[in-house]
Amino acid sequence: MPQLTEPDNLPPAPYTTDGLVLAGSTLRQSVRVSAGGSRLRVRLSNTFGGAPLPVTAASVALPEGGRAGVSTIRPGTARPVTFSGRPFADVPVGAQVVSDPLDLAPEPGSVLTVSLHLADGQTSELVTSHPGSRTTSYLAAGDHVAAADLPDATPVDHWYFLSALEVRAEPGTAVLALLGDSLTDGRGSTTNHNDRWPDRLFDRLGPAAGVAVANQAAGGNRLLNDGLGPGALARFDRDVLALSGVRWLIVLEGVNDIGTAPATRPAQRRVAEDLIAAYEQIIVRAHAHDVRVYGGTLTPFGGNLPYDDAEGHREAARQTVNDWIRRGGRFDAVIDFDRAARDPAAPRRLLPALDLGDHLHLNPEGHRALAGAVPARLFTG
Known part of the structure; x- marks a missing residue:
């Protein structure tokens, strides 16, 4: 469920600075899917955003050990995410975007890792999130969407922008x-x-x-x-x-x-x-x-x-x-x-x-x- 992020649940400094959120940063989040299937797509939400959401790059991968809440991914499993054939997406205020299908076949009940890079950041502290993730996400400076690990990552127990992983099920x-x-x-x-x-x-x-x-x-x-x-x-x-x-x-x-x-x-x-x-x-x-x-x-x-x-x-x-x-x-x-x-x-x-x-x-x-x-x-x- 997307909702407006309360001030205390925004990404910590320096990832939120002077009204700019996640500028030049990578956000890595893990989510458990229930259905297994042959393909999947990512749904991002800017429902409550105060400015367009500029996603520069994104990937989906398998987390190390298949576990939720880890910052590392299995080498070689990262798949680039595209939106209408482009590697980026500018999600308008109040809107959501669905990625192109990925040829990644998750098992039922498996955990997947989604990494997003925002080169310019969102120019508003009105941010769409789900604070009660019960899952640890990670923030890191730079573009690391395909990297196996995030150097000096900052953990936060919230989801940002990610609204769903949709599986083409049996x-x-x-x-x-x-x-x-x-x-x-x-x-x-x-x-x-x-x-x-x-x-x-x-x-x-x-x-x-x-x-x-x-x-x-x-x-x-x-x-x-x-x-x-x-x-x-x-x-x-x-x-x-x-x-x-x-x-x-x-x-x-x-x-x-x-x-x-x-x-x-x-x-x-x-x-x-x-x-x-x-x-x-x-x-x-x-x-x-x-x-x-x-x-x-x-x-x-x-x-x-x-x-x-x-x-x-x-x-x-x-x-x-x-x-x-x-x-x-x-x-x-x-x-x-x-x-x-x-x-x-x-x-x-x-x-x-x-x-x-x-x-x-x-x-x-x-x-x-x-x-x-x-x-x-x-x-x-």
Whole structure:
């Protein structure tokens, strides 16, 4: 999910200097693909950029050891990326660009490394990124898109400009899109280990299932209003319906709407009603594109500050929303993430063994539990 980079998440100096970002620098990033296939292409985004994005050169390669978050690539594996036959791309403000197909055949679940060089840099600190990468990227001065290593590289745990790696998959493969917030984005998972619950779900289903995963979540995201990134209703067409090959959608979003609304009974009644109306909008819009929509119940936040409130109005809103998800009959299926994550002895709270420690987010075992709550049968037929 592309979003506007917050000032604290911009590339550090000297890679951001006087309004100029990554001038004369190489940016190396690694991404895990789910589907395997015969060819692939790179999608770059300047959706929130304040100036054109001038990519001078780019490459895709295999990382050393096949691991995410490393700065080295296997010698001889770098493939130059072209855009309409040219080795460069100037991405206009608000636009995205898709590369020409590369003759590189990734295995299912493999990691690829994308290197970009910006000779002139982006002349604005309004930069498109995905801060919650849970993956280490590297910055280095000079053009090193084909180099096996980056000298004196600076690590940053963010993705910049990269929006997708699209694989020409085998017939029968289809996309599962995920709409969510930090729980789905991977908060609490292990950096560079790809153990977010969507990754765990892909691993559990296995490549033979023919399910490619497109994680379109972001920490702090909300369903109704903008938060960190546009609200899910506002970004739904771009981040879900515009993707190639989407057949299924899981929606796990709404906790941040409840947690940021005033903790009064009228306000929480209203936010619960608005969330239900938003789910219905997503269902109608997805069904118009023949996409099946699966509703995820909202996980507990009892004990979290500031989301939990002494009077329990926010918990009442969560229960109202979850009751509608389970019994409303509008979703094509229900995935009970609440049941998978809650403490049976204290249902308002997360199970302690799954709690990251803030009583809102999940640790790696919690991500495993959410992945285990998704029935494999939802992706057959």
